[in-house]
Amino acid sequence: MKRIISAILCALFTLAAFVGCQTNVSDETTAKPDSETTEITEPVETVDVGFEIENDIAERKNEFSGETLTILANSGFWPADDIYREEDSDDPVSSAIFTRNNRLEETYEYKINVINDANADVTIQNAFKSGIKDYDVAVYCASEACPAAATNIFMDLTTVPTLDLGKHYWDQGLFDGLSIDGKLFYVTGDISTKANQGTFLCMFNKKVAADHDIANLYDMVRNGTWTIDAMYSICKEIGYSDDGNSKVGVEDFYPIALQYEIYLALYYGQGGHIARKDSDNLPMLDLNTEKNMSVIDNIYKTTCTDNLAIDAHDHLDFANANGLFASTAAFKDDRALFYFTNAGNIPGLRDMNSDFGVLPNPKYDEKQKDYASYVYHGVSLYMIPVMASSRSEFIGFALETMAYESHKTITPAYYDVTLLSKSQRDADSYEMMDIAFRNRVWDLGYFAKWGGVDDRLTAQIKKGTKSFAGFCKSAEKAAQKALNEYIDAYKQVSG
Numbered sequence: 001m002k003r004i005i006s007a008i009l010c011a012l013f014t015l016a017a018f019v020g021c022q023t024n025v026s027d028e029t030t031a032k033p034d035s036e037t038t039e040i041t042e043p044v045e046t047v048d049v050g051f052e053i054e055n056d057i058a059e060r061k062n063e064f065s066g067e068t069l070t071i072l073a074n075s076g077f078w079p080a081d082d083i084y085r086e087e088d089s090d091d092p093v094s095s096a097i098f099t100r101n102n103r104l105e106e107t108y109e110y111k112i113n114v115i116n117d118a119n120a121d122v123t124i125q126n127a128f129k130s131g132i133k134d135y136d137v138a139v140y141c142a143s144e145a146c147p148a149a150a151t152n153i154f155m156d157l158t159t160v161p162t163l164d165l166g167k168h169y170w171d172q173g174l175f176d177g178l179s180i181d182g183k184l185f186y187v188t189g190d191i192s193t194k195a196n197q198g199t200f201l202c203m204f205n206k207k208v209a210a211d212h213d214i215a216n217l218y219d220m221v222r223n224g225t226w227t228i229d230a231m232y233s234i235c236k237e238i239g240y241s242d243d244g245n246s247k248v249g250v251e252d253f254y255p256i257a258l259q260y261e262i263y264l265a266l267y268y269g270q271g272g273h274i275a276r277k278d279s280d281n282l283p284m285l286d287l288n289t290e291k292n293m294s295v296i297d298n299i300y301k302t303t304c305t306d307n308l309a310i311d312a313h314d315h316l317d318f319a320n321a322n323g324l325f326a327s328t329a330a331f332k333d334d335r336a337l338f339y340f341t342n343a344g345n346i347p348g349l350r351d352m353n354s355d356f357g358v359l360p361n362p363k364y365d366e367k368q369k370d371y372a373s374y375v376y377h378g379v380s381l382y383m384i385p386v387m388a389s390s391r392s393e394f395i396g397f398a399l400e401t402m403a404y405e406s407h408k409t410i411t412p413a414y415y416d417v418t419l420l421s422k423s424q425r426d427a428d429s430y431e432m433m434d435i436a437f438r439n440r441v442w443d444l445g446y447f448a449k450w451g452g453v454d455d456r457l458t459a460q461i462k463k464g465t466k467s468f469a470g471f472c473k474s475a476e477k478a479a480q481k482a483l484n485e486y487i488d489a490y491k492q493v494s495g
Contacts, residue, residue: 060162060397065109069398074140076118078378082193082410083139084114093193096413100405108401110394121148124385128153133387136395142186143377146178146447149185150486152493154383155392156183162396163187169407171195177442180490182281186381190407191399193414197344198376200265201436202361207354208337212238217359218428221371221435228270228362231338232302238337240307248307250318250326256302256309257327257336263299263461264454265340265374268441269361270295274453275445275483282487283444285479287453288472293465295364300464310336324348331356342376343433346418358419358429360436373436377447377454448486451478 073080085098105111115135117123121144127135128151138145138154148154157163165175170189178186188195204217214234220226235255243251272295276286286292303309312318312325319325331339332352340361349356360371384395419429446454453475460471 061108061401064394064397067110067394067398068113069110069136069395070113070115070134071137071139072115072117072120072124072135074118074120074144074380075116076120078141078194078198078376078380079116080120080139080192080194080380082380084112092413092417093410096410100402100409103405103409104398104401108398110398112398112402121145124153125151127387128385131387135385136388136391137399138383138385139192139380141378142375142381142447143449145186145381145383146444147449147486149178149180150490150493153385154185155386155389156185157187157384157396158182158184160384160392160396162393163400167400167403169403171440171442172438173440173442178444178447179277179281180283180444181494183494186383187399188379188381189403190411191382191403192380192406193410194378194380195375195440196411196414196418196437198342198379199436199440200261200340200342200361200374200376201346201433202359203331203339203341203346203349203356204359205331205334205337205339205354205356207334208238212337214238214337217357218432221359221432224363224366226359226362226371227365227368228266228298228302229365231362232298232308235302235308235337236306250310250315251335252307252310253335254307254310254330255337257330257339258303258309258311259325259327259341260311260313260458261342261374261376262340263303263458264446265361266299266303267292267295267457267461268374268443269372270298270364271368271372272296273441273445274443274457274479275450283448283483285445285476285483287445287457287476287479288469291364293468296461296465296468298364299461304462304464343418343436355426357426358432358436360432360439370439371435373440375440375442377449445479445483448482450482450486451475451480453479 071083073083075081082093082097084101085094088098089095101112120138120140124135124138124140125148126132145154157165164170165184165187166172169191170187174187175184178184204214208214209217217226220230238255240248240255241253242248243253272292273286275283278284303311310327310330312327315326318329322329327336327339328341328345328348330336332349334354339356346358361373363371382399384392384399388395415430415433419426419433449455456471456475460468460475463471
């Protein structure tokens with residue numbers, strides 16, 4: 001499917017009209033940043049003339065009058081809690097959810113009924129075995145959904161006539177990464193804030209950048225020169241420094257602040273993979289390659305040498321005592337230039353004194369075409385159970401209109417809240433975040449977790465490539481066995 005530039009840029013261009021001329025990072029920080037950025041008090045609703053609902057869908061807007069879309073939603077780990085609100089709220093995202101649902105009811109004349117379930121994946125499996133048709137849609141974590149694709153529980157969404165998965169409000173990377181045999185069993189995009197929350201980004205502290213005369217990082221992204229080597233060079237130049245006691249400790253200055261998941265963020269950012277597709281569009285392992293070894297070497301050099309990085313998971317005692325990760329504290333206290341985390345954690349930075357910017361993860365080299373973003377396995381995916389196939393035209397219509405209306409209301413509100421910093425909006429960071437969100441990597445090997453290969457890879461990255469051959473031999477054996485079982489199960493149910 002053709003990747004289409006997200007119309008969030010429409011909102012960005014509207015922002016630019018308010019913000020006026022943009023300055024570089026150093027100028028924003030050194031030249032009285034509070035007075036250089038114009039405050040925007042309301043989130044911008046996306047005006048998306050080029051991507052209106054297709055005429056045939058618009059003409060059917062009253063065809064399903066009086067219908068109710070029943071959604072089984074995960075309420076446990078990484079809950080799908082962004083579908084329904086009982087009443088309006090001062091919180092912009094909650095208000096946008098309420099507004100979207102009102103529009104759906106008023107414009108398309110159907111209602112949404114959400115059934116929350118901490119074990120939604122088990123409930124839908126039991127419903128499948130019993131032939132229960134109570135649920136039109138299931139929404140739960142990708143790590144639970146992806147393994148289930150081999151069990152024939154969900155419909156192939158490419159066969160639903162009222163779904164247009166080529167529209168930009170659906171994540172365009174899903175088909176490339178998670179389809180099996182040309183079939184796609186799950187979707188996400190503007191319909192859910194969870195994919196955005198689970199996307200890992202690189203923040204930078206503008207005060208620290210200005211203090212060290214760091215070049216304009218936004219322009220590096222735009223010019224394609226924001227690479228892992230470029231980041232390493234910056235970090236080596238500014239270096240580590242202790243707090244005066246001549247001992248390496250949690251209160252020192254580190255160029256990079258990170259948490260355990262970031263090793264995979266840097267791995268996928270450089271084009272690393274666990275699995276790819278063969279000529280039949282079936283998954284195959286793609287772990288033991290020279291490219292992946294080079295990617296891991298880059299990560300190890302940048303994060304595990306010369307005290308260039310502080311890993312929060314090496315200092316959990318600090319987190320237990322202080323209520324936040326050591327990496328977060330370092331970034332908020334101006335003791336780190338770069339800070340890697342998922343977008344869902346960015347609002348927690350709003351009380352820091354210094355301003356910050358957002359970047360996508362660095363590329364492998366300048367020849368790499370696109371930036372690439374790691375997305376956490378807890379994000380929500382939307383599926384249509386096969387038991388609801390007789391209602392698939394309505395369900396597809398409902399999901400399509402939900403996604404479209406979410407694009408106009410919820411996504412702009414989410415961008416606005418996420419990038420709220422000292423009551424200011426950074427138009428450059430809107431652009432950067434959009435780049436990251438448009439280039440998520442959906443690796444079935446990661447989400448299906450064959451043989452625990454995802455966790456084993458993360459641990460291996462921290463060790464470097466000296467033991468990589470042994471790791472691959474062991475990890476691939478377990479992963480290949482699980483993958484073979486996955487494919488065999490899929491072939492049995494798909495005929």
